[in-house]
Amino acid sequence: MISIQNYVFPETVEEAYDTLKNKRNNTVLGGCSFLRMGSKNIGTAIDLSRLNLNYIKENDEIIEIGAMTTFREIETSPILTKYFNGVLSQSVKNIVGIQLRNNVTVGGTVYSKYGFSDLITALLSLDAQVVLYNAGKMSLEKFLEKDFEKDILTKIIILKNNRKAVFKSMRNSSSDYALLNVAVSKENKDFKIVVGARPQRAKIAKEASIYLGKSELTDEDIERTSSIAAKELTFGTNMRGSKEYREAICKVLVKRALMEVL
Structure with missing residues (x-):
């Protein structure tokens, strides 16, 4: 359950920050869509909607x-x-x-x-x-x-640069959170291969990204890169899938994203 003792609309970011630091359980509110995912006792809820930060x-x-x-x-x-x-x-x-x-x-x-x-x-x-x-x-x-x-x-x-990027995700149903998500970007020979919802937070697969940048970008290189990414990152198990399943899906999504971005 969420409980809020006070609710304020600061007029400046400085005022919002001072209020945030004033007490340990003071909290900045975003869109509030995920508040119900946990239980929290909020002293002062800080609403930023009057600070013109939506642009x-x-x-x-x-x-x-x-x-x-x-x-x-x-x-x-x-x-x-x-x-x-x-x-x-x-x-x-x-x-x-x-x-x-x-x-x-x-x-x-x-x-x-x-x-x-x-x-x-x-x-x-x-x-x-x-x-x-x-x-x-x-x-x-x-x-x-x-x-x-x-x-x-x-x-x-x-x-703003010339990066080309592709996003892929796997869901058990269209309205569910991602079981795994992947983004791959390319600027010349500089690649970034990112995997999220592992279910840990997103992380760059640096070994895989470096390997691909030095490769000839053949089908074999793409296959090898997807395997490196799946091995260098860690995966966990939750209600949406096991760590073994996520590792297998990682290879597939990385390969698909690489083929598309190339």
Whole structure:
């Protein structure tokens, strides 16, 4: 059960951060779609909806996505469907239903580092950074590896380059969370192979990515790369599938994504 003692609408990010740090059980709210997944006693709930953090914009070098941007906005954005083969829009379009995608926010998902997240897997395949109010700017990969610290994620920054990217996922049913998801991107000979919902959080298969970049990109190289990725990453078991099944599915999805991105 979720209990909330106080509910506030800060006017600035600074005010939101000060309130967050004031007491241990003060919490920033995202879209709130996943609150019911756990039990929590919240002292002061901090609603960021008045801070104008729902936007998707670009300049000549980068794309910026505000923390309060919803998955539905990611799915339908003309900017995001234009770049990287529309991989970000593709990654969220099959998540449950439009009603949920209208609620779930980018900041709530990325800051929480959800292992089941399709969006994080897709973002990690790009040159993405997070911007935190206190800790500042860092790569998404570094952020995912850090221990949890109280902070406020304000936006995601993605470098605009010539990366081509592909997203694949496996679900037991169309409305379920992914049993496994994969994103692969390519810029010249630089590859990023990312696997998420293992069910641990998304991670780059670095050995496989490096091997492929040095290879001749033959069918044998693709097959070998998918095997390396499945072996270097760890998998777990939950209600959606066993670790052995996830490892087998990893090989298939990586191979399919590589063939498509090439």
